[in-house]
Amino acid sequence: MNRSFIPKAVEADSLTVNYDKTSVLWDVSFHIPKGVIVGLLGPNGAGKSTLLKAALKLIKPLSGQIVTAGSVAYVPQRETVDWDFPITAEEAVLMGRYGKLGLFGRLKRADKEAALAALEQVGLSGCAHRQISQFSGGQRQRLFIARALVQNADLLLLDEPFAGVDLATEKAIMAILRKQKELGKTILIVHHGLQSVKEYFDWALLLKTRLYGCGPVDEIFTRDMIVKAFGKDQSLFAEAADLSAKSISGHL
Numbered sequence: 001m002n003r004s005f006i007p008k009a010v011e012a013d014s015l016t017v018n019y020d021k022t023s024v025l026w027d028v029s030f031h032i033p034k035g036v037i038v039g040l041l042g043p044n045g046a047g048k049s050t051l052l053k054a055a056l057k058l059i060k061p062l063s064g065q066i067v068t069a070g071s072v073a074y075v076p077q078r079e080t081v082d083w084d085f086p087i088t089a090e091e092a093v094l095m096g097r098y099g100k101l102g103l104f105g106r107l108k109r110a111d112k113e114a115a116l117a118a119l120e121q122v123g124l125s126g127c128a129h130r131q132i133s134q135f136s137g138g139q140r141q142r143l144f145i146a147r148a149l150v151q152n153a154d155l156l157l158l159d160e161p162f163a164g165v166d167l168a169t170e171k172a173i174m175a176i177l178r179k180q181k182e183l184g185k186t187i188l189i190v191h192h193g194l195q196s197v198k199e200y201f202d203w204a205l206l207l208k209t210r211l212y213g214c215g216p217v218d219e220i221f222t223r224d225m226i227v228k229a230f231g232k233d234q235s236l237f238a239e240a241a242d243l244s245a246k247s248i249s250g251h252l
């Protein structure tokens with residue numbers, strides 16, 4: 001099948017984003033096909049969060065553009081949220097439905113049912129009436145995932161969903177996201193755990209202000225590419241690529 005006929009979920013075209021006079025994204029062009037799980041990888045300050053915000057139209061590019069097909073749900077980096085805000089888990093998830101209501105819309109029974117179903121999916125149905133301030137780190141992350149799921153969006157953008165989350169929760173979240181993929185959704189995840197890249201993602205996007213690669217993970221997440229993108233000092237990246245290559249060949 002000719003690749004160009006696969007529908008695109010995200011397309012960036014010479015995207016440049018500045019904060020003041022400094023470019024944090026420079027001439028970034030790529031596309032992501034529909035229905036894949038993509039790992040967005042790069043060191044701190046690489047512009048990963050900025051790329052998501054540009055895709056959400058929260059930030060205006062200096063030049064170029066990034067376009068998304070269909071509806072988008074967003075899981076922001078957890079520390080950017082006020083967790084003392086006095087609402088219950090159910091209310092927090094229902095906030096994900098407001099976008100669907102329109103001008104005079106009101107939350108209906110169906111919205112409430114969808115919220116409870118989303119909480120159930122992330123294993124929090126027992127906590128629906130608890131205040132979010134009482135939630136642990138892992139529970140907060142799962143709550144965010146529920147709020148994204150309830151939107152039933154075509155594209156999910158998740159910014160470091162596994163930061164400060166235990167491995168069991170991380171695996172549980174990945175299982176939920178794989179189910180979303182089976183439903184035809186496209187999922188873009190900012191991720192730091194390099195040893196799990198080949199296990200988790202179909203595609204990888206390597207970013208450090210510039211784009212270093214975007215494509216099927218086996219083509220992009222190689223030792224050569226990683227050293228090229230991040231320099232020889234990034235031996236951690238190289239080791240991770242070797243490790244995951246080993247664990248993959250071990251399974252064959």
Ligand SMILES: Nc1ncnc2c1ncn2[C@@H]1O[C@H](COP(=O)(O)OP(=O)(O)O)[C@@H](O)[C@H]1O
Pocket residue numbers: 019020024042043044045046047048049050051
């Ligand atoms: N609102 C802002 N104003 C000025 N500089 C910013 C702002 N947000 C991020 N930056 C800077 O832009 C660069 C990229 O940030 P970010 O997209 O958050 O990177 P990442 O998510 O890859 O760690 C960093 O150097 C950061 O300090």
Ligand SMILES: [Mg+2]
Pocket residue numbers: 048049050077159
């Ligand atoms: Mg970030």
